[in-house]
Amino acid sequence: MKLKTPSEKKILKKTVSTRKKSKPTEKKSVNDSKARDEIKNLKAALHDREENLQTILNNIEDGYYESNLAGSITFFNNSLCRIAGRTKKEIVGLNYRQYVSEKTAKEMYDVYNKVYTTGRGIKNFVYELYTKKGESKFIETSITLRKDHKENKIGFQGIVRDITDRKIAEDAMQKRDERCRTILEDIEDEYFELDLTGNFTFVNDSLARYLGYPKAKLIGMSFPKFCDKAFNHKMKELFKEVSKKGTPFKNVEVSLIANDGSVRYTKISGTLMQSGDGKPTGFRVISKDVTERKKEDERYRILMENIEEGYFELDLKGNITFVNDAHSIKLGYTREEIIGMSFQRYMTASMAKMAREIYVNIYKTGQPARYEIEYIKKNGAKHDCEVSASIINDARGNPVGFRGISLDISGRKQMEADLRERDEKYKTILDSIDNGYYEVDMAGNLTFFNDSLCRIWGYSREELMGMNNRHYTDEENAKKLYETFNKVYRTEIPTKALDWQIRRKDGSTAFIEASVAIRKDSTGNKIGFKGIVRDITERKYAEQQLRQNQFFLIKSQEVAQIGSYQVDSKTGHWISSSTLDKILGIDENYQKTAQGWYNIIHPDERKDIKRFMYETIKIHRHHNFDKEFRIVRQNDRQERWVNARGELTYDPNGNTTNMIGTIQDITEHKRMEDEILESERRYRSIIENAQEGIFQASTDTKRISVNNAFAHILGYNSPQDVYNCISDVTKQVVVDTNEFQKVREILRRDGSIKSYETQLYRKDKSLIWVSMSITAIQDSRGGVVYHGIVEDITPKKKLEEQRQASLQSLRKSLGATINAMSATVEARDPYTAGHQRRVSDLARSIATEMKLSRDQIDCIRLAGMIHDLGKISVPSEILTKPTRLSNLEFELIRTHSEAGYSILKDIDFPWPIARIVLEHHERIDGSGYPNKLKADELLLESKIISIADVVEAISSNRPYRPAVGINAALEEIEKNKGILYDRAAAEACLKLFREKHYKMPD
Template structure:
């Protein structure tokens, strides 16, 4: 009994222990369920986090098989999860060939224990065929210590790459602008040591950039001694943040020549450090030009002030700016009296010459003019002047005018005397010619008035041909004496009523030569003697005495020759009655271009048929 009780008690104790263990087990099971539930919830949260993260995520097995992509990566790539999961990432054609090769090499490195996390920028081909830049970070995932897969994060860096490219282009553009700026640009520290410079800076001082960098302007002896203190003051201002200039500096070039430059300096911040940006403009040529201009102005002032001709300098509105001593002496005004007044306001003009002056002012704006007119002195005296005027231009803009006045009273008096002498000479010559003509007519009364009539027609032809007045006058004179050589022919031959024999006709044919010998010793203003010699020559060479043809015959001789034939045929002769003007015109018309010049013939016919020309007795 006692043993039974012990056994029972033992069983009860065992049962209690079993119940306690069952209770512990239930607690473990409950805890396990709770942990499993929390783990499931945690996994869901992680999955949700992965799905919704703004960073693309892709899981790839070691062999390259895609097992997962999140929503962000779907949006980045354009591919849906269903289109890529289960496919080999290296066979989708989403990476450039060169980049694909690099990626495979990097994966091999990581599988062999290399870096497990590496950022890399690569180009990626989206579903729509467009390429984009992405940044990837790959993490090797191990399972039981063995590499199992890669978890790769993907970020779209297209905008960043575009910004970097724009920044790079901007920097390149700025570098180009810096290097190729027409002015010299340089950067130095606050002690005057060169850090950088452009091509224009190299040209200005003759040193290459490499020779300048790290050296100061003092060491290079770029500045003249007198400019060193000026440069030091400029640097001192730059140190306290103040710009300077532009100031002029004389620079010693590498080849020992000198250049003059205007230099402005500006303190600038580059990577947090204060440096000096200098801009230098080479003004050597400008200074030379200024010096030439200064000397030119001095020369002009000297020429203007010492000119023997009265000179006045006007502005663009014709107001007096300056005058020389010759002007003061000629007109009687000093500068204070008329400075600022309009020269055409009647100061030096008679009332009837003011409008003329205004018209000529407009002409002088277009260029140089010269004319003779009348001007008035301060005391009211009128006198003749020769005026030369020209515009003063700076570039294309008219800045004023210079007018020169020359008193020509003496010249006018001399011209009047010359004119009177010439007119007297003309009257004498006319009287001489008329006398000679009368002598011939007295010896040959049947040809009375012939030379005068030939002169009338020849002059009319020349005028119709629009020949110059001077040439027409020569034709008139030559026509009046064209038969002067007949003075050497016996009067009985000139007035013989029957046909001339050969000897008599030979004497007649020689009259142009006799006339030439008489006239060639007289100093005419025209080739009168040669015209007389040729007046019986004909276009085809059939004339006499020289048998000249075409252009070898003077135009004046051709005109007189044609007029001579027309007058002779239409007038009475000892050996025949008048043939009439119609017969004369028929002769020259039929022989137009053969014996007689066609233009002269046409004009002669026009005079008689259209303009009713008639000989005057």
């Protein structure tokens, strides 16, 4: 059932009530049927009306509500639900205090109370409500009082409209208007509004100040009246045209007369103001003062007339519309001749084409341009100019032409050409000099340098560009550089010789000497540093070498007791080194005069020295002299021998001017000469009486001198007999000339040969054996002679031959003995015998590869044949046991080294056979047995046997296992060489198998 509105219910009740009241009086005149029909029709009419009203309420956009006097909703339409953001169920009985803020609720109460009190409704009450979701909405509502049929006040009713969007727009409009008004008041430009007749309706403070009137007084005044007469009519026509067409105007220049009578120039731009229905209501105008610009334009015009640079203006076709005198004079035309002329007339076709392209670009972009061009004067002469051109716009901003300033750069062009020539010359100089030139910025980064700097630094030009000094200096030198550059920066005083070190690209160190000066730009600002760099590495090393040489010279002088001096011949004064002062026994207080020198010379030598110097200088005029004489040391009065050497210089008249030289203390030398003479006498006696033969021969052996003993060895009677009879030693004395030639080569290479045994011919052509020790000695003339000692060893050679025969016989006997021992072992254990033969052969081959002596090789071969001799003491069942040995059995076998040693130690072998047998299971790290000896405690022969023993054992069959193989054996040696086994012997073994393909015998 649909709800009836309270008004409908009121009508219905009133009708029914009337009917009820009239019923008793009409009872008799109206029948019951007619009354029922009337009531029925009335109800139907009310129902239709209710339906129509309900439909209308539910279809309108606005909300409708009814509330009781407390403000709780009792009736509403669907739109109210949408506006309030709630369901019908939620709205029924909802009080206004439940959907507004406390402040709004108070305002609503006051409004409702006013309606209740006065009975007059309110049409447009605006308030803010909150939906169920908490959203805010602005509502505009009407409020009227509701009464019942008895006119009792029962509540309120009204129409509700959602004006949220309108409210937001109004607020935004209000804020915008306030902001605009604030902007208009605050802007420096003048703003005003006019009605259609041109009277002020609004002005901002800037305009009031500009015209010198109070704002209030300006309102209603006519704007055109402020314009001068020339603009008054123009302004009226302008406003009339804008009012008619609605087109804005921009940058119209007018002159205004201020309150104080001054003329102000301004540019105005305006738009038409219209009402809501589009009718013109007035004008909005913004004005920009250009008074100063006008003055500037005038000053600019005067300036253009008087500047030395040419000034011109062109129209868009390129025709000249204005030039100053400077430009017309530059072209050789009068101003009257050049006005209207095309700019292309005073340049070549190619130049004109370039200029056209530039002006087209200026026109399109609006951007100024600068270009260089060659003008042709009226008389045909040419000159270069630099032109700065820009666009000219009219008051509306439309391009109307071009303006430009031309600067004569003929002089600059010539300067640039000269500068390029000079730069090229300087570049050539910079690139050709050995010294480096550099420029760096304030941070120390290289910005310019020549090729020599690249060479000194060792980098390419590309690598060096932008490089900072810290890249090629260490911390110490970087600090030194910083302090120097900082000082130059602060004081602007250049530094001429800064020594520092750099690291070249290849890591080598170089010593550098550089000058440092400040660099400035054209305005005088400091922009970096520059200087010349010299590579003084060689000089540094030379200085270092010089210091060393000076040190060595001083030390050498002290050691050799050589002092230096210099004499001024005119004054007789002389200076001397500290070493010479020590030789002379004087100190720094000694009077170094001619008399002082005379006092130093030994009294017995003074006369001779005086004569010698006179002859040297006055008679012979020698430039050099060398003289030995005695002096008397001044501090201890000792007599010393000295050798004075000097160099003399003479003037054109033959007088000495300077004397410089050295003085050496030769006292010891003199003493040694005496001793040598004595020694020569003594040694001559020894040589003549020596039992050994002594000789001296030339390198070609043509000449030979001998002592008595050598003469007798060769079968001659005396040394003189040898000298007379032997003219060629090689042919007459030497037996094997080829062998003797080898001796000469050894002497030439090594300088000596010792205990060289050879055969010589005696005088009677019999042969003798001699042992010679010969030394090649340089004689006093620089030649080489042979000095030798000869011993006749012919008897010893005969004894040696006998001993060798005996030894050979002994070796045969020992070999037979060892073979017998080996056979004895083989009889008990054939495996051991085959093992010993193979170890012996491999050990001999290793010794041969190591280039040991024949004697050592024989020793190793024989020791290998019986190295396991001690196993004769081990039970044969253990030696041939086919399974692994027990610990006790293994320890028993390990005794075989000592057992073998016990058997052999008392046999007088010429080699250490017994010791080798004892040591063949030792290892160089001390891990072997029986005595855990280390490398330096073992014989080399023992080390070789031990390697051969290991290789054979691993590569051959054992009673308890098959052979592992030769590769496994060699891997063991390779892995433990230098650890368990001697490295040299191990490498010789590996080389035998891997390179020489050695095979062990069966």
